[in-house]
Amino acid sequence: MQLLSDGARGFEGSVAQRMALTRAQFFAGLFVLGCANGLAIRMVRSIAEHGWLEATFGTYDVSLIVLAACFAGVSLILHDKSDEIRRADLAVAVVFIVFVALPVTSLSWLAVGGLSLYILLSTDTDPERRGAKILLAATVPMLLMPWLFGLFSKFVLAADGYLVGWMLGTDQNGNFVDFADHSATVVVYPGCSSLPNMALAFLCWVTVSQYVGHRFRPGDILWCLLAIVSVWAVNIVRMSIMGLSLSNYHALHGPPGDIPTNAVQIFLMISISLLGARRELSSRV
Secondary structure, eight states: OHHHHHHHHHHHHHHHHHHSOOHHHHHHHHHHHHHHHHHHHHHHHHHHHHHHHHHHHTGGGOOHHHHHHHHHHHHHHTTOOSOOOOHHHHHHHHHHHHHHHSSOHHHHHHHHHHHHHHHHHHOOOHHHHHHHHHHHHHHIIIIIHHHHHHHHHHHHHHHHHHHHHHHHTOOEETTEEEOTTSSOEEEOOGGGOSHHHHHHHHHHHHHHHHHTTOOOOTTHHHHHHHHHHHHHHHHHHHHHHHTTOHHHHHHHSSHHHHHHHHHHHHHHHHHHHHHHTHHHHHHHO
16 A cells, blocks of 8 residues: 555656746747737737738738747747746746736836846757747837837937938928928928838847857857848838829828838838858857
């Protein structure tokens, strides 16, 4: 009878060990919860403001770059299979869930950023740290950039307006720019600003470089800046073409112009990021 009891306890211990979460799995689950909540709130808001059709064309106000970054970050964190959950991890998880439970997009991304910093400070595993860096970078377009834009929107929109006016050779006052044929005035609204896509270019560079294990070099700053400037230039060119005439404006404003413009910008972000990390990519082939 005693032998049977020992065997039963051994079996139960084996099952419990297999079912126990590793530290990486625990963190990955929290990140999935935080990212999903932050993205879902944004998607629901996009549908409520624009309707299903326009929201679908606008990818529900969620960039494919952000989705790819969330997937890449979580997948890297899951690479670690050995470390066990610590007491401090549980305390951090409680605070994380409190922030995520509130229906505020910024709080979900604040929780994601805080958890990323905690992992970077408490973990030595390389894949897990790289995943945390990607998820921390995801908070730049989703949390930091909207906050900065709210503070400096007047300056940012005026800068876009100045460049569009310079391209068209027309008068410009802040974010108001005369059409090239002087038939009307185009206004650079926040939704047309180059800044959000510049933040996405930064996220794309971090995601690609960290995912392939790229080691930082001083030249990486130039590659990152090249990706950022390229998407800025595409947006300025698009708005300048719109400002040539009212017919151009109506043809390119909204989804008809957004879709090809976003496609070109995503292509440039990814291509430049891949070129910057080409050594690590070539070693994997």
